[in-house]
Amino acid sequence: MRFAAPLPLASGARLADYALVYETYGTLNAARSNAVLVCHALNASHHVAGTHAGQPKSEGWWDNLIGPGKPLDTDRFFVIGVNNPGSCFGSTGPMHVDPATGRPYGADFPVVTVEDWVDAQARLLDALGIDRLAAVIGGSLGGMQALSWAMRHPARLAHCLAIATAPNLSAQNIAFNEVARRAITTDPEFHGGHYYAHATVPRRGLRVARMLGHITYLSDDAMDAKFGRAYVDGAPAYSTQRIEFEIESYLRYQGDKFSEYFDANTYLLITRALDYFDPARAHGGDLAAAFAAATAKFQLVSFTTDWRFSPARSREIVKALVDAKRDVSYAEIAAPHGHDAFLLDDARYHALLRARFGQIAKEVSA
Amino acid sequence: MRFAAPLPLASGARLADYALVYETYGTLNAARSNAVLVCHALNASHHVAGTHAGQPKSEGWWDNLIGPGKPLDTDRFFVIGVNNPGSCFGSTGPMHVDPATGRPYGADFPVVTVEDWVDAQARLLDALGIDRLAAVIGGSLGGMQALSWAMRHPARLAHCLAIATAPNLSAQNIAFNEVARRAITTDPEFHGGHYYAHATVPRRGLRVARMLGHITYLSDDAMDAKFGRAYVDGAPAYSTQRIEFEIESYLRYQGDKFSEYFDANTYLLITRALDYFDPARAHGGDLAAAFAAATAKFQLVSFTTDWRFSPARSREIVKALVDAKRDVSYAEIAAPHGHDAFLLDDARYHALLRARFGQIAKEVSA
Numbered sequence: 001m002r003f004a005a006p007l008p009l010a011s012g013a014r015l016a017d018y019a020l021v022y023e024t025y026g027t028l029n030a031a032r033s034n035a036v037l038v039c040h041a042l043n044a045s046h047h048v049a050g051t052h053a054g055q056p057k058s059e060g061w062w063d064n065l066i067g068p069g070k071p072l073d074t075d076r077f078f079v080i081g082v083n084n085p086g087s088c089f090g091s092t093g094p095m096h097v098d099p100a101t102g103r104p105y106g107a108d109f110p111v112v113t114v115e116d117w118v119d120a121q122a123r124l125l126d127a128l129g130i131d132r133l134a135a136v137i138g139g140s141l142g143g144m145q146a147l148s149w150a151m152r153h154p155a156r157l158a159h160c161l162a163i164a165t166a167p168n169l170s171a172q173n174i175a176f177n178e179v180a181r182r183a184i185t186t187d188p189e190f191h192g193g194h195y196y197a198h199a200t201v202p203r204r205g206l207r208v209a210r211m212l213g214h215i216t217y218l219s220d221d222a223m224d225a226k227f228g229r230a231y232v233d234g235a236p237a238y239s240t241q242r243i244e245f246e247i248e249s250y251l252r253y254q255g256d257k258f259s260e261y262f263d264a265n266t267y268l269l270i271t272r273a274l275d276y277f278d279p280a281r282a283h284g285g286d287l288a289a290a291f292a293a294a295t296a297k298f299q300l301v302s303f304t305t306d307w308r309f310s311p312a313r314s315r316e317i318v319k320a321l322v323d324a325k326r327d328v329s330y331a332e333i334a335a336p337h338g339h340d341a342f343l344l345d346d347a348r349y350h351a352l353l354r355a356r357f358g359q360i361a362k363e364v365s366a
Numbered sequence: 367m368r369f370a371a372p373l374p375l376a377s378g379a380r381l382a383d384y385a386l387v388y389e390t391y392g393t394l395n396a397a398r399s400n401a402v403l404v405c406h407a408l409n410a411s412h413h414v415a416g417t418h419a420g421q422p423k424s425e426g427w428w429d430n431l432i433g434p435g436k437p438l439d440t441d442r443f444f445v446i447g448v449n450n451p452g453s454c455f456g457s458t459g460p461m462h463v464d465p466a467t468g469r470p471y472g473a474d475f476p477v478v479t480v481e482d483w484v485d486a487q488a489r490l491l492d493a494l495g496i497d498r499l500a501a502v503i504g505g506s507l508g509g510m511q512a513l514s515w516a517m518r519h520p521a522r523l524a525h526c527l528a529i530a531t532a533p534n535l536s537a538q539n540i541a542f543n544e545v546a547r548r549a550i551t552t553d554p555e556f557h558g559g560h561y562y563a564h565a566t567v568p569r570r571g572l573r574v575a576r577m578l579g580h581i582t583y584l585s586d587d588a589m590d591a592k593f594g595r596a597y598v599d600g601a602p603a604y605s606t607q608r609i610e611f612e613i614e615s616y617l618r619y620q621g622d623k624f625s626e627y628f629d630a631n632t633y634l635l636i637t638r639a640l641d642y643f644d645p646a647r648a649h650g651g652d653l654a655a656a657f658a659a660a661t662a663k664f665q666l667v668s669f670t671t672d673w674r675f676s677p678a679r680s681r682e683i684v685k686a687l688v689d690a691k692r693d694v695s696y697a698e699i700a701a702p703h704g705h706d707a708f709l710l711d712d713a714r715y716h717a718l719l720r721a722r723f724g725q726i727a728k729e730v731s732a
């Protein structure tokens with residue numbers, strides 16, 4: 001969907017002449033009341049479910065949750081996946097041409113925030129003729145977008161489902177992002193973010209960034225269970241540079257794969273959007289005040305072994321919602337997989353979402 | 367101290383014609399029974415206490431613990447700090463000339479293990495005419511050396527004090543080390559570890575490695591207390607590359623400082639020594655069996671907010687020692703500072719060590 005009107009951004013800049021890529025699943029009902037918006041996190045896109053024709057391995061990133069008969073049932077809901085501006089998966093981003101210069105944006109792509117994304121998504125809904133969503137759902141950074149929807153466009157959603165998220169990043173979260181960014185920006189192939197013009201890619205930096213990210217997505221226990229201290233050759237080879245442990249092999253593989261398809265400028269933009277998100281800031285640190293205008297019914301979910309966005313962070317949100325006298329349910333799921341649990345097919349987690357969407361479907365058809 | 371006889375290493379290689387730098391504090395008594403060996407961790411050296419003449423800022427890394435009247439009282443003990451082979455602080459390391467080639471070792475410096483270091487330290491004691499130590503003490507990687515002393519040279523120490531350590535690295539610990547190593551080895555200035563010959567230093571990689579290390583030394587809470595989400599300019603400037611948050615400024619400063627003085631090959635060697643340490647491995651994973659020959663009295667200490675080497679890891683060691691029917695005391699200190707707590711002047715921690723060394727001093731003089 002192409003947008004001619006510039007998008008005003010939190011930074012004061014404007015994004016001109018931009019496009020958002022989106023996918024829809026299921027059928028919008030006559031009342032236009034059964035739409036559910038799915039917000040994506042760092043390494044994801046509009047392609048939330050299903051496969052592309054002739055590409056059986058192209059499963060959407062939340063395919064275990066979304067589809068016919070699944071917890072978010074596309075036989076009952078009209079599901080919308082939308083790729084955010086600044087991404088490298090189709091929507092206008094750093095690799096696209098800046099109409100002001102005729103050259104790729106690169107490092108000059110305007111800094112975007114969670115709030116900017118939510119506003120861009122709201123414009124997409126305008127264009128689709130959808131006034132009000134049955135629900136907005138997202139995990140991690142996607143959960144921040146769901147929360148932001150409830151604060152910025154309260155009349156436009158009935159339910160807000162925010163999974164494995166946080167009211168803002170901790171200093172440690174920001175620190176991990178900054179290490180990843182420094183790995184990228186100090187890669188000589190980065191060229192200050194204008195590597196497209198040099199026909200290079202800062203792959204070394206992207207690899208290190210992704211390896212580090214992966215550690216924070218998995219729980220310590222899950223890593224021990226999956227890799228432990230296993231040596232790739234069964235015993236030490238006494239080398240500082242070759243791969244000795246299975247965990248090293250896994251991380252290097254993940255880093256290599258990521259560096260082949262992800263854009264470095266997008267990585268910087270998305271980690272910054274994470275850093276900046278802090279809706280309480282405009283209210284003197286009072287998160288309950290930030291939710292004062294919200295009218296949605298909230299479902300929060302966290303996972304016990306998630307140390308990136310721990311249950312304590314979800315409880316902060318729940319407490320603020322309770323203080324603000326909002327309608328909120330909260331589930332803390334015992335799951336071993338760390339932050340990644342929100343993407344996995346955990347029976348209790350999916351049963352919870354199935355029940356919740358079952359209720360929402362009844363409200364929609366009522 | 368120069369050693370003519372080659373040191374046989376766990377890898378099967380030998381370190382020929384090497385030197386160890388050491389410092390001593392206090393006076394060795396007539397019975398040669400009051401010596402305490404202090405083992406250093408990643409970023410430290412033989413310079414454990416005091417200042418160098420005319421350099422008031424050259425305080426040893428454990429100066430708050432070691433000195434006249436301090437918990438490890440140099441009026442009563444003869445304290446020895448020794449720099450391990452492979453280090454960049456004076457003992458034979460990658461920057462030194464390989465006698466076999468006449469060129470700096472660089473990446474060809476033999477891989478060294480905790481056990482190799484302990485054996486090198488034992489040779490230093492031989493040369494100093496010290497048969498038996500009153501105690502060996504170390505924190506983190508230094509604690510691993512203390513444990514290894516008790517296993518490899520049981521007759522040569524009366525007390526083993528192992529602080530904030532672990533019986534081996536978890537998969538997550540290894541993963542963090544590997545990310546740091548990849549940041550270094552993929553820096554174009556690394557030249558496969560032979561950067562001395564290219565007159566370069568892989569500073570970018572060292573910076574990223576150190577920034578990452580720092581995150582794991584501090585607790586999440588300590589970071590939030592010290593930096594929180596404070597912006598360097600009070601508000602977002604909306605930039606992906608400049609410093610926005612105080613925590614970023616701190617980490618970049620730490621990374622810059624470290625890259626000025628630390629050697630990249632040493633970083634690889636020391637993180638590998640951490641990875642390899644696993645005394646239970648030779649006993650089919652049975653840590654109690656690894657302690658079967660130990661006769662020292664053990665003092666273990668951990669800190670509640672240390673997530674790098676958590677209290678649970680110290681408890682594994684304590685359990686193995688109890689199973690092996692060894693003499694062990696264990697203190698879990700409530701301290702907010704994470705892994706770094708072992709270097710800090712915490713009142714309860716220092717009171718504990720003061721009491722322990724007081725007992726040891728009585729045994730020595732009895």
